[in-house]
Amino acid sequence: MTGLKIQQNEDVHQRVLDAQMKKALAQREPTWDEVWFTGWAKPSGKNQPGIFQSKLSGLDKERLHKVKLAIESGEISRDVESLKKFTKAHALRLYKVLQDTRKHSILQKMVDETPDNYRFIQTEVQLEQLVQDLADETVIAVDTETTGLDVYNDMIVGISLTLPKADYHVYIPVAHKVGKQLNRQVVLNALTPMLSNPTVGKVLHNAKYDIHMLIRHGVRMRGLVHDTRVAMALLNENEPSYALKNLATKYGSKFGFEDTSHTFDELFGKTCFDEVPLDVALVYAAKDTHLTWKLYEWQQQHLQRLGKLERLYRELENPLIEVCVDMEQCGFLIDKNYAQQYGEELRSEIRQLEQSLTDHFGDINYNSTIQLARKLYDELKLPEVNARSTDVKTLKALKDKHPGIEYLLKYRELTKLLSTYVEALPERIKPDGRIHGSFNQVATVTGRFSSNEPNLQNLPIKARKLIIAPPGKLLIGSDFSQIEPRLLAHISGDKHLQEPYLNGQDLYSTLASKVFKKPIEECGDGSKYRKMMKVGLLAVMYGTSMHTLSTQLEITVDEAHQFIGDFFRTYPQVHSFIKYTHEFVKENEYVETLYGRKRRFPGHRQKAKVYDSLAKQICEILGVDELPLNVWRNNDIPRDLKRRFYDVKGDVESARRQSVNAIIQGTAADVMKRAMLNLHKYCTARGWTLCGTVHDEALMIVDDTVTECDVKEIEACMITAASLTVPLKVDTEIMQRWGEGVKKGEWFASAA
DNA sequence: CGGCTGGGCCAC
């Protein structure tokens, strides 16, 4: 009876999907390449020294040499004042030399072609006029030039502004080594009312960086209306470079910049911007805001055209930029003593392991896969189970073959922990005693956050323990429970998958009971069926091959195939959703999340058509409906057909897996980002701080007086971030040390 | 020496 019912549901669902598909196709948007996919920007000359730097490098050496000679010959004395005089005089001479030698260079061309409406602000009078003109503007473009990229150590060298109504672009040098300029504080004082005024809209490229920089100089910028870097990531998540000048070179012709725009690296390499002569600085820096403004106008058109993306940008990504800034400013406190002590323990344990390893394998570098493979496979003749690989999986398989392997595995584990985390984290401590990793909201194709310098999203539990709450504070970690399966249940509309969530049952137990047709008692926590189901559901969402699934579950490939088949028969709408997604991406070359974030697959349609037609031919030859598991080994299929099929197989199947995954993972990312906006608002109002995210988890620093009721409100911020057909669930841990969390129930029980 | 790549491995 149930089988028949499911069958009927599937048919109904299929008809709905067919209708949706027809509708989608009828009104489908032109795909990316049809509209404006004009090829890749070439980040050329990336590892070259920069036009400016190459001219300076020789002179720099010369300067050092001359200073040395002058000191040795007694021409100047060793005191600071004389040295300063000498180098300043030399800097001026250097500048003149530079002016002579770059006559035919790109820099000279840039300077010669400086547009009339690029202006310096070098005097009090000019600054006063600028402030007056700014009063008439409603939205402006802003950019800062700095001594480097470290927002906690480097300094602002100059500020660029674009005034769209007055139609001019300014560069305000404030800390160049040579040239007429105003004092930085004078300039900031004059601009602060405008910068901190939220009703004056600001447009920037990578605003997070400039906001941090201004914070460093005591100014909190408000009124961010558009970030061309973030918006570009929504408009093309596949863009190979988001450097402003690379975007200008690639898309500039759409908004009036026909020439090649050179990036900072290309022009200046590692030269500090305060050494760049003012005439070059003007044309480079003013062009920054000029380009940003033009890019903004052009992006606006496209965001309007793609309505959903405009909303996603305005409601989610743009406000999230400030959240990100606050998160990074907060940072994490490291327990230095713990790190020191733990480091010592690890080093001593590693030294002992090295001794044992030397006894077993002789004096080689155990971090070198090349030396290790030579030792294991050439000298010791261990069986090559996995093509001379030396990864953990292979080593575990070889464990019985050689007594040294277990030491090697332990060595791997400990050196990874020591070098990547325990030693690396304390080195990141900034002047304020904390580590400020950065969180990037637009670094992934699916919309997830990424983190770097250091990556705070991949700390193992043992390394998380280095991070502690500041005195009088507590760390709170709230994570969405099973958000991806819940989203699969919502998006696929599969009533059977939704059921356990609606009835408050355990998902994996229920699933296992149905798919394996076992009584629920046999599928409880810790049962093998529940464990298998957990892996199996992930496999369905990620599109795992039968081969991989079979090794993961330690079953045969046929059993894995049977398992997935049973799963799809039990949850037919999940199957329909996946098939529908594959069809959709084949026609449209993109998929989108619940909130309209897109993942595009340029060029997929053609390959998918080839794939489908070849697959059909193969099926016809074999007289079957479904592609067999191993086409390659089947000798009934002509070699040429097989070859052509395998030419596109990898790309097409990969894009299909990515498309399904992008919808689930991307929607989860959207929900988390919405939750973060809620949490940031809530925490800020209480004087607390949202300080990080690990994909489905939010981290906060709160007062140690936090109550059970506060925690409920925090969870509500997250749960209400999306309204789905299944409820969202949040689990919260409270901790003094990350990685030593206590569930909220236990925490408040023991507190009372 | 700095930059790059591939192998390996940490997280969700």
Added chain:
DNA sequence: AAACGTGGCCCAGCCG
């Protein structure tokens, strides 16, 4: 032939 999605960091080894 390839085998599961999204990231970033460390190390060895190579190159200019």
